[in-house]
Amino acid sequence: MDAVKNPYAPGAGNPPPELAGRADVLEKARTTLLRIADRKPVQFPILIGLRGVGKTVLLVKSREIAEANNFLTIDIEAHEGKSLAELIVPGFRKCLYALSTIESGKDKARRGIRVLRGFLSALKVTIGDVEFGISVDPEAGVADSGDLEADLPEMMLVVAEAAAAAGRPVAIIFDELQYLSSGEFSALIMGMHKINQRGLPLALVGAGLPQILGLAGNSKSYSERLFTYPKIGALSMEDAISAIVNPARAEGVSFSDDAISLILETTGRYPYFVQQWAHDAWNVATGPEITKDDVEKATLTAIRTLDESFFRVRFDRCTPAEKKYMRALAELGAGPHRSADIADKLGVKSTSVAPTRNNLLKKGMIYSPSYGDTAFTVPLFDEYMRREIPHFTRKMEE
Numbered sequence: 246m247d248a249v250k251n252p253y254a255p256g257a258g259n260p261p262p263e264l265a266g267r268a269d270v271l272e273k274a275r276t277t278l279l280r281i282a283d284r285k286p287v288q289f290p291i292l293i294g295l296r297g298v299g300k301t302v303l304l305v306k307s308r309e310i311a312e313a314n315n316f317l318t319i320d321i322e323a324h325e326g327k328s329l330a331e332l333i334v335p336g337f338r339k340c341l342y343a344l345s346t347i348e349s350g351k352d353k354a355r356r357g358i359r360v361l362r363g364f365l366s367a368l369k370v371t372i373g374d375v376e377f378g379i380s381v382d383p384e385a386g387v388a389d390s391g392d393l394e395a396d397l398p399e400m401m402l403v404v405a406e407a408a409a410a411a412g413r414p415v416a417i418i419f420d421e422l423q424y425l426s427s428g429e430f431s432a433l434i435m436g437m438h439k440i441n442q443r444g445l446p447l448a449l450v451g452a453g454l455p456q457i458l459g460l461a462g463n464s465k466s467y468s469e470r471l472f473t474y475p476k477i478g479a480l481s482m483e484d485a486i487s488a489i490v491n492p493a494r495a496e497g498v499s500f501s502d503d504a505i506s507l508i509l510e511t512t513g514r515y516p517y518f519v520q521q522w523a524h525d526a527w528n529v530a531t532g533p534e535i536t537k538d539d540v541e542k543a544t545l546t547a548i549r550t551l552d553e554s555f556f557r558v559r560f561d562r563c564t565p566a567e568k569k570y571m572r573a574l575a576e577l578g579a580g581p582h583r584s585a586d587i588a589d590k591l592g593v594k595s596t597s598v599a600p601t602r603n604n605l606l607k608k609g610m611i612y613s614p615s616y617g618d619t620a621f622t623v624p625l626f627d628e629y630m631r632r633e634i635p636h637f638t639r640k641m642e643e
Contacts, residue, residue: 252492253524265491265516266484267303270475274307274450278314281448282414286441288470291422291461292452294477296623297517297555300452303477304418307450311416316448317343317408319417323424325608329433330370330393333417337361337404340415350411356384357403363389364400394432401436405445414446422453423460423609430460434468441471452477454622455612479624485514489523493535498527503537511544515624517555521547548632556629562608568634570601571610574619575630576637581613581620 264271273290280287292300308318319336323329338361345354359381364370367389388399408415425433433449440447461468480488489505500508504526512518525543526535563571573590574582584602588595602619605611612622621627 251524251527252496253520253527264302265488266480267299270303270477271306271310273475275310277450278311278316278416278448281446282314282316284444284446286444288473289437289449291457291472291474292477293455293457293474295454297515298477298479299516300477301420304420304450304452308416308418316414316416319415321417321419323419323421325424329397329425329429330368334361334365334370336417337400340404341407344407344411344413347411347413350407350413353407353410357407359384360387360400360403363387364396367391367396368393394428394435397432398436398439401447402439402445405440405447408446414448416448416450419449419451422451423456425460427460434471438471454609455614456606479514480516480519482509482514485509485519488516488519493527498533498535500535501537504535504540507537507540513624518625521551525550552629552632556623556626559610559623560633563605563610566601567605570598570605572630572634572637574611574621575627579627581618584617584619587619
């Protein structure tokens, strides 16, 4: 259908053309932000879900809501090898300089810049390979002890106080929270708790993999009162059909019922995959109705595309021992599976592969839905592992 532009554009940074089934999540984010702007206490949303369910898209939409309501925003994406202080400092610096240009917030913001200078020095924060310098003298005695759990809450309070004085609320949009350490997550919780207690206009909207729930449970007890954890999963049948049908209908194109059924069955109704299959089926089709045959032809292209990008980028981050563990998990099926069964499949004791399992948990490749269970964080990854490593044996090369 070259004459009509394909409305489906899968890939990083490309939101789905139909954001089906997520209106309630966005409305709760909007309510949170508006209450923070009015300096009322709230519970901050942290979206929980596997890869490919649309958490990042929802964070982008939340940022747009914030900016439409006069918020300054700080975008953060956590990842391995970078501390929370390194991640958050550039956003604090940007906000404080912006707030310092507002007459009513000038004094508080300038103080914030001085405090930030001390915060940087005390924690020896570097951005890249060089120290992230601020050319002012530090303010002694505030957020400069070198203890993140003490300093970060003080630093966040200073930013929030400057925002209050300037009349510009601030929203931290924080993705991949599961990469934070327990101490870092605890420091973040303490900061948001103090801000909420004082009714200051600084909000947090976050997202991450299911292991965040364990991270929160290991941190301060008031995390349960401070945050809500909306679970973002596969789409309902009705919403998945809307995500397939509505963008095409807007272009005068339809999907046959059996084509829709095949997409739903093949993708597990996960938004990222639904979008990919609809995109490739559109490209294959020649008439105004996309058929089951079109979807079957498109499946080879969709799988190849996902294998070369979505799956491969995660697979390549893993060591040979980690790949062997994941292949054993995949041999058992979609999961979740008992950790002992995975070890048995490898012909070893659970204790001997515990370090490998822990590394995969830290990398966000697997998670534990309940005690002693293990599952992939990426939907359909078991199928990919069986394609990538067709033959599994206990003696697979380390």
